[in-house]
Amino acid sequence: MEPAISIDALPISGEAPRWSSLIARLRQPERRPAAAIRTPHSHSPADDARQRIAASKLDGRVYLVGAGPGDPDLLTVRAARLLSSVDVVVYDQLVGDRVLELVPAQTRKIYVGKRAGNHALPQDQINALLVALGSEGLRVARLKGGDPFIFGRGGEELEALIEAGIEFEVVPGVTAASGMAAYAGIPLTHRAHAQACVFVTGHLKDGTANLDWEALARPNQTLVIYMGVGGLGMICRELIAHGMAPDMPAALVEKATLPGQRTVAGTLATLPQRALDENVQAPALIVVGSVVELHRDFDWFERRPEARRAVSA
Numbered sequence: 001m002e003p004a005i006s007i008d009a010l011p012i013s014g015e016a017p018r019w020s021s022l023i024a025r026l027r028q029p030e031r032r033p034a035a036a037i038r039t040p041h042s043h044s045p046a047d048d049a050r051q052r053i054a055a056s057k058l059d060g061r062v063y064l065v066g067a068g069p070g071d072p073d074l075l076t077v078r079a080a081r082l083l084s085s086v087d088v089v090v091y092d093q094l095v096g097d098r099v100l101e102l103v104p105a106q107t108r109k110i111y112v113g114k115r116a117g118n119h120a121l122p123q124d125q126i127n128a129l130l131v132a133l134g135s136e137g138l139r140v141a142r143l144k145g146g147d148p149f150i151f152g153r154g155g156e157e158l159e160a161l162i163e164a165g166i167e168f169e170v171v172p173g174v175t176a177a178s179g180m181a182a183y184a185g186i187p188l189t190h191r192a193h194a195q196a197c198v199f200v201t202g203h204l205k206d207g208t209a210n211l212d213w214e215a216l217a218r219p220n221q222t223l224v225i226y227m228g229v230g231g232l233g234m235i236c237r238e239l240i241a242h243g244m245a246p247d248m249p250a251a252l253v254e255k256a257t258l259p260g261q262r263t264v265a266g267t268l269a270t271l272p273q274r275a276l277d278e279n280v281q282a283p284a285l286i287v288v289g290s291v292v293e294l295h296r297d298f299d300w301f302e303r304r305p306e307a308r309r310a311v312s313a
Contacts, residue, residue: 091144236269249291
């Protein structure tokens with residue numbers, strides 16, 4: 001077992017806002033009355049200190065909360081309740097601003113977001129932060145875009161919490177693929193088009209995308225690729241090379257469920273150039289399959305007048 005990481009070992013920098021005040025808060029005396037943590041026969045200061053640590057650790061709890069794809073109306077009731085009652089919210093880059101507006105002003109918020117090549121905190125330090133907060137007896141919402149267990153690294157964080165003996169709960173969220181499909185009018189399954197749906201990440205831990213291309217190119221399925229915008233050209237080439245038709249419908253959905261949502265549709269052969277021409281930026285999902293054709297008729301969100309104004313602004 002690796003040694004526990006102390007609060008003093010956590011970095012303080014401009015890339016992780018308010019670390020100084022966070023650590024100052026963590027070092028404040030425990031708020032619960034002393035009588036609640038002493039036994040009648042405990043007179044040793046060392047014994048009292050050990051009891052305080054044990055009591056605070058038992059009270060601490062980390063909630064892995066799915067924030068959904070961005071629209072706050074897609075939060076679960078459980079998630080909304082937790083955001084109004086926890087002590088600390090540790091949130092990612094993909095958590096929408098309108099979701100964060102639901103957090104009370106007095107609740108401490110810590111940004112630990114990740115962009116390609118720019119991480120406010122590496123994952124191991126995020127794990128250490130959650131352990132430190134939970135060990136201090138705080139109720140912590142670890143707020144993640146989408147769902148914690150679908151490309152959200154929730155499993156890695158739970159492993160760290162379990163090793164440290166921190167209590168936890170997991171609150172599911174609407175994953176980005178499901179929210180995108182509903183708001184872009186691209187059903188992920190349809191009896192006339194696809195009898196299976198595959199979610200895959202286009203960005204692996206080592207920075208490559210060495211995927212099972214033959215399995216991904218199988219017919220009669222819908223393919224949704226997370227975090228693949230930077231490798232779009234390679235992804236389309238590999239799918240074609242492994243048997244998928246060049247004219248297979250494909251689309252990029254940018255900022256799914258948010259006011260600026262935009263769908264750029266084409267085929268495997270044309271989508272990379274279309275993405276360049278339209279300057280598509282992350283966050284965006286890649287959807288491949290004949291269900292993409294239904295976007296023309298099923299799109300409701302981007303047709304709204306307010307949606308057109310948001311995209312053109």
